[in-house]
Amino acid sequence: MIQRIQTVYLTISALVAFVLPFVFVKYQIGDEVIKVTSNLFQLLLLFVAGGIAAFAISKFQDRKTQVVLSRLAIIFHFISFIWLYTDFFFQKSDANSMVNAGFGIYIPLLAIVFLVLANRAIMKDERLIREANRLR
Numbered sequence: 819m820i821q822r823i824q825t826v827y828l829t830i831s832a833l834v835a836f837v838l839p840f841v842f843v844k845y846q847i848g849d850e851v852i853k854v855t856s857n858l859f860q861l862l863l864l865f866v867a868g869g870i871a872a873f874a875i876s877k878f879q880d881r882k883t884q885v886v887l888s889r890l891a892i893i894f895h896f897i898s899f900i901w902l903y904t905d906f907f908f909q910k911s912d913a914n915s916m917v918n919a920g921f922g923i924y925i926p927l928l929a930i931v932f933l934v935l936a937n938r939a940i941m942k943d944e945r946l947i948r949e950a951n952r953l954r
Contacts, residue, residue, distance in 0.1 A: 822943065824939035824940045825875055827939060828871050829875060831929045832872040833868075834868070834928050835864045835871065835926075836865065839853070839861055842920055842922040843922050844906065845909060857905070860898060863894060863897065864895075864898050864926065870887055871888065871929070873887060874891065881944050885940050885944075888937050892934070895927075896926065896930065899930075902923045
């Protein structure tokens, strides 16, 4: 059913991937503010992961596909986090001035948390349905 808690988690994860990169700062070099939207490929990777999470919502009748799609989105978000963090690390080592990390680096981790919660809820539903079928 579409009104399950995993739908809420997947929606929040998709919104985190689609909206938060435009709001939060990735890092700050001196007075220059760098957002996640400054690198097109990093933004595209976040959008692909958010799109996979949004597509997983429409697969509410096939829970196994939902689990696979959410795990795929977790992988994309993890790659995105590694990319954002290494980009920050290399900027920090190259810059002569102070480099401060912003919340934008941790956007993929926030999305991963909601995807993991969605996976747990999907698996809980799957166990519940198996138990109900066994009782019949």
